[in-house]
Amino acid sequence: MRFNHLDLNLLVALDVLLEEQNITRAAERLHMTQSATSGVLGRLRTYFEDELLVQVGRKMQPTPYALELMAPVREVLLTIQSSITAKPVFDPATSKRHFRLMTSDYLISVLFAQVIERIHQEAPHITFEMIGPSDNSGELLMRGEVDLMIVPDRYTLEGHPSQLLFEEEHVCVVWNGNTQVGDHLTLEKYMEMGHVSVGFGRTRHMSIEEWFITQYGFNRRLEVITNDFNTLPQLVVGTQRIATMHQRLARLYAAHLPLRILPPPVKIPVMREVMLWHRSVDGDPMHRWLRDRITAFVHSVEQMQAA
The missing domain is CATH 1.10.10.10 (Winged helix-like DNA-binding domain superfamily/Winged helix DNA-binding domain)
Incomplete structure (x- = not known):
């Protein structure tokens, strides 16, 4: 042609x-x-x-x-x-679509493990590839190399559709044998403790460090830096260290590890998790079906928690 x-x-x-x-x-x-x-x-x-x-x-x-x-x-x-080239009629039960999703290990643990399980019941032939965030995440979406990104709202891209999924609070997590912290945590004690944090990409972008610097003018004392959220609670067990992490993930691990969850000594801004996709697939029936299933699962969980 x-x-x-x-x-x-x-x-x-x-x-x-x-x-x-x-x-x-x-x-x-x-x-x-x-x-x-x-x-x-x-x-x-x-x-x-x-x-x-x-x-x-x-x-x-x-x-x-x-x-x-x-x-x-x-x-x-x-x-x-x-x-x-996309087919106007789709059938999830027979579709063999392969979706590439970019999201953090935190969201895989608290959301996508369950979402994929439910989707398999309706669409057993759909496959998924989970890709971690990187320094060029936005570029991969704009090039159509990922089908969906689930990220904090500060990473949305102008000109491409997005949808709020849920809001997340931060909490502090310590080993239940930690002798430095009681039931309440002061800012002074928080800042003098050793911290476990997460760094991403070549620049080692830290999850909440920038906010602390802007708000209080100093860094936390980082003793351990890991590259995923799931290791945060594991790295405080048996130590006097503290980790600041997502509330949903903290609750998940507190059910299996000897941990205590404490409110942070200062109010950390709520994190808004959004779905983001390339505008060219906005009307794709199968893509829209996937987005609807993810949204429906989040709403069902929130309704159960509110009941």
């Missing part, structure tokens, strides 16, 4: 070439030989009247024009995928 003398099949190749910026890797993904892939790049250069990718040392780098093309090319391909 051609549009304005451009073979639209070449857009797929252009998208891969701009992402990989490497002929060999692009050829592997396109299931083509390197020479054929080089030929495709030559045709694209002729059409766009731009080098698109230039050799700099041992690497290829996109030209300024190629960088401008990256987003619209991916947008066109996602629109074709969701609007033209």
Whole structure:
């Protein structure tokens, strides 16, 4: 198929070439030989009247024009995928759809383990891939490489739909043999204790550190930094340390580990967890069905807790 003398099949190749910026890797993904892939790049250069990718040392780098093309090319391909090739009629019971969800281990523990179990009862052939958050999470969603992100609302992306799932409080967790803390926790005691915290990505972004610095002008005394939320309660057992973590996850672990849950010494802002998805799949029936199932589960849990 051609549009304005451009073979639209070449857009797929252009998208891969701009992402990989490497002929060999692009050829592997396109299931083509390197020479054929080089030929495709030559045709694209002729059409766009731009080098698109230039050799700099041992690497290829996109030209300024190629960088401008990256987003619209991916947008066109996602629109074709969701609007033209997607089936208008769907049947969850027979669907073999594969969903890639980006979310934290905390949300897998308190939400998605149960959601996936329920979905399996209605749609036994649907499969899931759970991807942890990273420094380029938003970019992966915008490129259509993840189907759904569940993140705090500060990570929403302009121009893409989102929906509030629930609000979460923070609590403090200590070992039930901790001798430094009674039933109440003062800010002074909290700040002098050793803390266990979570750091994400190459920048080791800390979960609530920025808020503490802004609010009080100092850091907590971090003695252990882990890379997931589920290890927080495990790392305080048998120690005099303290962890500040999500209330739902703390309650889950307190039922199985020798832990005490305490209110924090200061009011930590409520965290709002949202679902976020690419606008191109907003009307996708199967995607909408998945979002509805997740929302329905959250509402059912909240109703049980309120009863």
